[in-house]
Amino acid sequence: MNSKKRGVFLSYLRVGLIGYKFMGKAHTQAYKNTNFYFNPKEPFQLRAICGRNEENVKFAAHTYGWESYETDWEAVIERDDIDIIDIGTPSDTHKDIAISAANAGKHVLTEKPMALNVRDAKKMLKSVTDAGVQHMVSFTYRRVPAIRLAKRIIAEGRIGKVYHVRANYLQDWLADPQAPFAWRLDKNVAGSGAHGDLNAHIIDLTRYLVSEFDEVVGMSETFIKKRSIEAGSTNEEKTNDSASRDVTVDDATLFLARLDNGALGSFEATRYATGRKNNEYIEINGSLGSIVFNFERMNELQFLSKEDEPHLQGYRNILVTEPEYHEYMDAWWPPGHLIGYEHAFTHQASDLAQAITQQQPIYPNFEDGLRCQQVLEAVDNSIKSRTWEKVEKTNYLNL
Numbered sequence: 001m002n003s004k005k006r007g008v009f010l011s012y013l014r015v016g017l018i019g020y021k022f023m024g025k026a027h028t029q030a031y032k033n034t035n036f037y038f039n040p041k042e043p044f045q046l047r048a049i050c051g052r053n054e055e056n057v058k059f060a061a062h063t064y065g066w067e068s069y070e071t072d073w074e075a076v077i078e079r080d081d082i083d084i085i086d087i088g089t090p091s092d093t094h095k096d097i098a099i100s101a102a103n104a105g106k107h108v109l110t111e112k113p114m115a116l117n118v119r120d121a122k123k124m125l126k127s128v129t130d131a132g133v134q135h136m137v138s139f140t141y142r143r144v145p146a147i148r149l150a151k152r153i154i155a156e157g158r159i160g161k162v163y164h165v166r167a168n169y170l171q172d173w174l175a176d177p178q179a180p181f182a183w184r185l186d187k188n189v190a191g192s193g194a195h196g197d198l199n200a201h202i203i204d205l206t207r208y209l210v211s212e213f214d215e216v217v218g219m220s221e222t223f224i225k226k227r228s229i230e231a232g233s234t235n236e237e238k239t240n241d242s243a244s245r246d247v248t249v250d251d252a253t254l255f256l257a258r259l260d261n262g263a264l265g266s267f268e269a270t271r272y273a274t275g276r277k278n279n280e281y282i283e284i285n286g287s288l289g290s291i292v293f294n295f296e297r298m299n300e301l302q303f304l305s306k307e308d309e310p311h312l313q314g315y316r317n318i319l320v321t322e323p324e325y326h327e328y329m330d331a332w333w334p335p336g337h338l339i340g341y342e343h344a345f346t347h348q349a350s351d352l353a354q355a356i357t358q359q360q361p362i363y364p365n366f367e368d369g370l371r372c373q374q375v376l377e378a379v380d381n382s383i384k385s386r387t388w389e390k391v392e393k394t395n396y397l398n399l
């Protein structure tokens with residue numbers, strides 16, 4: 001008898017991905033790269049990708065390598081050959097899909113911001129908690145190796161007591177008045193503009209690296225109130241027959257914060273920072289030193305230590321690519337070969353696979369997503385009240 005046996009994996013983590021555009025691509029690559037570079041005990045299987053436009057989602061299934069496609073997200077959730085629902089669609093869809101997925105016993109990963117508001121975020125958190133499934137929010141910047149090093153430096157006490165967090169997330173894709181209307185400019189679909197899209201990230205990084213938020217005061221502006229509808233717009237962007245649409249979200253939102261640990265924070269998110277493309281910047285000043293990270297130089301971390309001899313003190317630029325010392329880098333290349341935007345999505349998928357297989361908690365989870373939503377909403381409330389607002393931190397549904 002042939003003694004050679006074909007190797008067969010005992011089980012797979014079978015994914016249903018809702019959405020096939022920017023995040024659909026990034027998440028697809030993350031699942032494939034996890035299998036290839038992180039050798040998970042249970043590899044991901046790309047079972048179904050979902051989108052309403054059959055022609056487009058069929059093309060995506062074929063080119064991205066998904067086994068099947070669906071045009072109705074509920075059909076994906078009903079399938080018994082899927083373990084994980086990954087939500088890569090606009091914010092207005094997150095609540096219904098996440099709750100349905102949890103109720104069907106599926107693990108849930110959702111893109112940020114988690115929800116349109118705190119109330120929906122609480123309902124989502126309750127559903128996944130009651131269902132006992134894994135739940136995660138795609139704040140991928142926590143999984144950039146330089147951010148992991150920043151976390152380690154702070155945890156080791158190397159910058160001492162933190163006094164300041166200074167963060168911004170600057171893009172410029174709307175600085176051109178001719179830029180057409182997009183779904184991200186519709187409050188009903190996106191929930192908010194730069195605030196929920198970009199401040200969400202630096203709020204999460206601040207929570208991850210430094211502290212929870214105590215109270216905030218903010219301001220926002222919509223510089224261009226109406227934008228043209230361009231040919232080929234999606235259903236969300238089209239409107240009856242008008243050639244343009246009102247922008248119903250913020251173009252830029254800035255806010256100040258007092259953190260629970262007594263530090264002061266300043267935060268800015270805008271899509272009008274001409275020349276800044278994806279400039280997520282965070283500087284943390286402490287009694288013994290400082291840290292500076294800028295995503296546009298994502299393989300580097302600047303660190304200053306007051307413990308250095310005075311004549312040698314200054315920001316040192318650390319290239320965070322050492323496989324032996326820097327988290328995640330042992331899966332990739334030799335020192336100095338750099339990684340990019342998409343690698344943090346792979347780190348996220350790899351950690352999710354490990355958490356599911358080992359039945360361990362995973363972060364940032366839906367409670368982190370809710371905490372972020374509570375900061376976002378407190379800023380929105382302060383913009384309305386024009387006063388400082390405390391940040392709510394309860395999980396219960398005060399319905």
Ligand code: SOE
Pocket residue numbers: 197278
């Ligand atoms: C905005 O353009 C955006 O795509 C965010 O939505 C993502 O979360 C960020 O990673 C890149 O920029």
